Amino acid sequence: MLIHILTLFPQMFQGPFAESIIKRAQEKKLVEINIHNLRNWANDKRGTVDDRPYGGGAGMVLMIEPIYNALKSLKPKIEKTVLLSPRGKVWNQEMARKYAKLKHLILVCGHYEGVDERIKKFVDEEISIGDYVLTGGEIPAMALVDSIVRLIPGVLEKEEATKFESFSGPQIPNATYNILHTRLLEYPQYTRPENFQGQKVPKILLSGNHQAIAKWRQEQALKLTKKRRPDLLR
Ligand SMILES: C[S@@+](CC[C@H](N)C(=O)[O-])C[C@H]1O[C@@H](n2cnc3c(N)ncnc32)[C@H](O)[C@@H]1O
Known part of the structure; x- marks a missing residue:
C-alpha cells in the first residue's frame, strides 16, 4: 500500500x-x-x-x-x-x-x-x-x-489478533453467535502473576478447558459491551 x-x-x-x-x-x-x-x-x-x-x-x-x-x-x-x-x-x-x-x-x-x-x-x-x-x-x-x-495482511505476526479484538465481531473462533452482535469490546485479558495484591485471575482461565474458556470470553465480551458501549449492539 x-x-x-x-x-x-x-x-x-x-x-x-x-x-x-x-x-x-x-x-x-x-x-x-x-x-x-x-x-x-x-x-x-x-x-x-x-x-x-x-x-x-x-x-x-x-x-x-x-x-x-x-x-x-x-x-x-x-x-x-x-x-x-x-x-x-x-x-x-x-x-x-x-x-x-x-x-x-x-x-x-x-x-x-x-x-x-x-x-x-x-x-x-x-x-x-x-x-x-x-x-x-x-x-x-x-x-x-x-x-x-496493522490490518494489512502480513503486518502482524499473528493475524488472528485482529479478527478477535474489540469492534471485530464474535470474540472467539467459530462462535455461534447472533449475527447482529458483530461489534463487541474485547473480553478481559490476564497474565502473570496469578494473584496480584488479592486480585486473582479468574479460575476458568487456569482450567485448560478451551471450550469453557471460549464461552466465558464470549460472555464477558457481551457483558462489557452491554455495560460500556450499548450503542455497538444496536
Ligand atoms: C483547529 S482544527 C479546525 C477546526 C474547525 N475550525 C472547526 O471548528 O471545525 C484544524 C485542523 O485539524 C484537523 N482536525 C482537528 N480535529 C480533528 C478531528 N477530530 N478529526 C480529524 N481532523 C481533525 C483538521 O484537519 C482541521 O482542519
Whole structure:
C-alpha cells in the first residue's frame, strides 16, 4: 500500500512511524508512507499556504491552490483522497478494514482554522477521529495510518489478533453467535502473576478447558459491551 500525507509539519511524523509495527511494515515493504510538505506546492517563494478568512473571524485558513497543486501532482496513482476534519465521518474499525484493502491513499492534514471549503470537490471523504477539535490533522492522520496498516495482511505476526479484538465481531473462533452482535469490546485479558495484591485471575482461565474458556470470553465480551458501549449492539 502506498500512502501520501500532505502536511505543514512533516517532522511530527518522525516518531510514530519510526517505531514498532509500523516501522517493521515499512521495512517489509508492505506499506510505503510518503510525508510531503504542503509548502512545496505554494504559489510564491515564501511558501505561503494560508490566508485570512473571507468574511472575517479568528485565525488563518489553508488555501485551496497549494492543496490542489499537490493533489494534481500525486493524483494519477491515488485511489482515495481523504481530508482529516472534525466535521467528517467518524472513523471506526469497519472503515479501517475497508481502507486496509486500498492500494493508494492520500491524507490531507488541515491546520489553523481549517481548509478552504472548495477542497470538497477534490476529496473523496472527510474523516474525523472523534468529537473534539485538535490543532491539526497530523495526529488524526497518524491514527488512521496506524489503524489501517496493522490490518494489512502480513503486518502482524499473528493475524488472528485482529479478527478477535474489540469492534471485530464474535470474540472467539467459530462462535455461534447472533449475527447482529458483530461489534463487541474485547473480553478481559490476564497474565502473570496469578494473584496480584488479592486480585486473582479468574479460575476458568487456569482450567485448560478451551471450550469453557471460549464461552466465558464470549460472555464477558457481551457483558462489557452491554455495560460500556450499548450503542455497538444496536
Ligand atoms: C483547529 S482544527 C479546525 C477546526 C474547525 N475550525 C472547526 O471548528 O471545525 C484544524 C485542523 O485539524 C484537523 N482536525 C482537528 N480535529 C480533528 C478531528 N477530530 N478529526 C480529524 N481532523 C481533525 C483538521 O484537519 C482541521 O482542519
